[in-house]
Every structure is written in C-alpha cells, then in structure tokens.
Amino acid sequence: MTLVIDDLRIPLAHFDLEVSATMSARVTAIFGPSGAGKTSLLDAIAGLRRLQRGRITFDDVVLSDLPARARRIGYVPQETALFPHLSVERNIRYGGRHNEQHVVEVLEIGHLLDRGVTALSGGEQKRVALARALLTAPRLLLLDEPLSGLDRPLRDRVMQFLQRVRDDFNVPMLYVTHDEDELAAIADDVVRLDHGRIAV
Amino acid sequence: MTDAAIIWFTVRMAALATALLIPPALALAWLLARGTWRGKSVVETLVALPLVMPPVATGLILLKLVPHGVVFTWRAVVIAMMVMSSPFIVRAARVAFENVSPRYEQIARTLGAHEPRVFFTITLPLALRGIAGGVVLGFARALGEFGATILVAGNIPGRTTTLAVAIYDRVQLGHDSAAWQLVAAGVIVAFGAIWLSEKSTRRRA
C-alpha cells in the first residue's frame, strides 16, 4: 500500500507546490507551518484540485487519471463539512455502508445516529466525519488537522479514536498537522512541507 | 368574465409560468454561480435586462420574437410572465448557490457521487431556502405583470385578460367600484399566496 507522488506541481497563491514523495507507512504525517501547502496537497491527492504537472499513483492505480468520485479516498477536511441538512446516519451512509456496524462501534457514535449534525460537539463531529469516510471502504484516508478547534481534553479523546482507527482498519492514513505532539502520538513516518517544497 | 374567473386565470398562468421557469432558471443560476466561462458577463446582463427595461419595451421585443400563432393567446401571457419573472428567480438562486460552501460538494464527490447526485442531494437542498424566496418573488411578479403582457398577449376578455389589465381597464372606463372590487380580491389572493410560501420556506429550515 504505497502512495507515490511523482513530480507534482500545483500553482498556489504565493508559490508553487512541488512535491515528489513515496509514502508507505501506516500513518504518514505531513508536517509544516500554516500556509505551507498541506491542504492543497491533500486536495490534489483526493482529486479536488487539478495538477499542472505530475502523477499520483497508489500501488498500481494511477489516481491522477481518475475523477475524485472514482479514487476511493476518504477525506476528513479541516472544516469537517458534515452535511448540515442530513442526519448523522444519512451523513455517514452517503458514500456507502461498508462495515457499518464495526465502524459505528469503534467510533462510538451509535447513540448519535438520528441526531442532526449541528447539535453535535466538536469531538462528536470529527468522529462522524471519520465514520463517513470509512464507510466507503477507502484505500487511503486523508485527515487535515483533525484535532484543530478542539480543546485539550477533547484532543486527547479524539486522538484515542484516531489510534483505534489506525489499529482496527487496514487503511493507510495521511495526517496533516503542525503540532509536534500529534506527530509523536500517531505518526509512523513524517514528510515535512514548507513553502510548497519538501524540507529535508 | 367574472372577477373570480379573471383571478383564477391569472393565478393559473402565473403558476404555470413560474413552474416552467424553475428548471432552466436553476440551471442558469448554477452555471453563473460556479465557474468562469466566456460570455458570462453578457449572460448576466441579459438576465438582468427585464428588471431594468420598462416592461413595455420588453413587450415590444417579445412582440417581434413570439411566433404568429402564439401572439394574442394565453401562451403569450405565460411567455411574458416568464420573461419578466426570470431575473428574480435566477438572481436569488445564484446567490443561494454561491452561499453553499464548495467544500460540501467536494466531500460528496470524494464519497463517490456523480455530478447530478451532488447537485440534487447536496447543492440544491442547501440552496433551497434562497431559491424558494426567489420563486415567491417571481410568482408575485408574474401575478402583477402588465406592461409586457398587454403588448404581446393583448387584452382579450376571456382569453388573455389578466388581473392587472382588468383593473387598469376598469379604472380607465371609470368603473371605479368594479375596479376596487378586483383590487381587493387581487390583494387577498396575492397576500394568501405569499403568506403560504413564506410559511413553507420557514418550515424547511
């Protein structure tokens, strides 16, 4: 389960994102200061941004040849972006229902299923967003600063759930963060990004 | 033609005009909201024209464009109403679509949805309140349409005489109490229609 980014280039506001990397760990952190281009990199891998140049492959699948809907990549964005007009249950089922029972148990959201998403706490929202991504049986999971906006005790709690996901599901994760503690807690490997380039 | 028949005719035509308008108006609004394309500002201006031009001027243009067999029929009434109402629906829908964060649509795509599914299950429901507001305004505009209708559909009692035209007629002829009768009935109908739709828009939230 290896993600290969080959000579990727995307023009951003203040500089170009230029990345070549191979990631095959269980959890690869993409680490760097804000504005480094981390979210844009995730968007590109998910198929939400067009590449000016380069290729993205996962094992033998050329992801960059596929539209976003065909890439089978789970995405938990920084804004969480739960669909406000759908219940928790309909949110998580939007892309599929693979392993639904198990996912709901691991993330402990069974009691939230018929709630509206706006009534959830920050931590609950993150877990629901995770579940939504996992129910599509993705080949790769992208997480953009999943603990941002949460206060200290909640961060620890949600981190526990993230670790559970890492251990229980066989899905490699790309984890964007600018926090050293999170690196230590979950990452197996780190890619450092600064001003659109991989810092050595 | 009785007062009730005139009102019923006008309401039916306005409802038909609004209903026919919604799919193309939404499609156009969506195109205007998302993406930049050549000729976009020309289209934006064209959409706004019926708002800015005197309705009579629009009516004159329609008179030239509408085919011979349609002029002076109820179809011309519907066409005039559609043209005069379209800016309200297109503009309100466009703003509503613009206010739906693209993030929602993007996530829906990563979850495997085709574009039509994204539009109907995510974009449209989230834009619905704004769109509904525009539709109400468009319907109200159609109910009161006068200047363009009178040119291209004429004032044919029993066939194309709408509420606004009938009121104007009666004032012109000095049938004042008959005019007031129709005004009162028209106000009640318009009030009821808008109140009903405001209620249903609120419930959706």
Add this chain to the structure above:
Amino acid sequence: MPVRAAEVHVSAAASLSDAVSELAKVYESKSRETIVLNFGASSTLATQILNGAPVDVFLSADEAQMNRVPTLVRVPLLSNRLAIVGKPLLKARRIAIANPEAVPAGVYAKQWLQRRGLWAAIAPKLIPTENVRGALAAVLAGNADSAIVYATDSRIGEVIMDSPTIIYPAAVLRGAENVAGARRFLEFLQSRDAGAIFRRYGFLVK
C-alpha cells in the same frame, strides 16, 4: 395553426370597450359568428397590428393611429365632443387635461383652445394627465378646478358645441385573415341598430 374561419378579431380603443362589448354580443346572437375582442390604447393596438398581431377589424380613437396601419376598407364611424367639467375655464386656477402632446383627447382640447384664441391665457393653468380619466379624476378629487374631457366621459360636464372634429375611424385591415367576416362586422357597426347603441353611450354617429 388552424385558420380561424368563424372568428373575427376586433381591436378596439379602450374608451369604446363598453359599447363594443355590447355590440359584439348583439352581433354574435344575430349572426352565429364569433367576435374576439381586444382592447387597449389606440397606439398600443396599432403597434400590435404593425408587428403582425392577428387582427381583422380596428376601431381607433383617433385618425393618427389608424393612419399607421394598412387598411382595405376604412370609414369614419363615430364622433365625439369635448366637455368642460367643473368651473368655467376663465375662472379656474388649475385645469386638468389629457397630455396635449400625446393623448388624442388632449390634442383635440389644445386644438379647440387655440382655435378660440384661449391657448395663451389657459396654457399656464393646465395640468396634463396621462389619460383623460386622470383629468376627470383630478377635478372630481378637487386637485383641479376644471377639466376638459370627452362628452362620453362624464354626464355632468358642459358639452362644447363647437368642438373640433373628433373622428373614431373603423377599418378592415389589409392583413386580415377573415376578410369576409370583417366586412360583415364593419357593416353591422354602421347599421342603425349599432348606431342606437353607440348613441346610448354618448357617442355621435356619422
């Protein structure tokens, strides 16, 4: 679009609505033909005709509008007179009339005032309104002391006996689809029975 053989399409000036509606009903019961009426300002009606609207017979409130359209048969059908409602003109401070630049009733009023040599004295006191009904409404509401309107507009005014010649022409149009039916209806409009009905509404019959 099937040929509407049995229908006669008649566009008539708004001021003739009541009279023509009644006449159409009478004609329909006598002749088994269907009259489809369309009312409006004479200028609007003429514009519709010029732009290809399907009209067989046109009754205009003045000659100028009838002159714009091509006709097969044209007759001066009706006449009217001016009337003064309210105070005598020379005693009035404000006089309402339909816009003398655009509306037939106002044009005729101005013609008459000029012919009588009153224009210079009266002109500063004139309040032009969008149509002749507006002029009548102004004097009835007290916003003007007098109004110059048509005799057919108000029973309470003093009729001006030396009014300028006001003609309401009627015509079968050159572009008519139902020429035969149009001719028959035009003949009916000139009949004695029709004349009686027009007179009842205050018009003069030629």
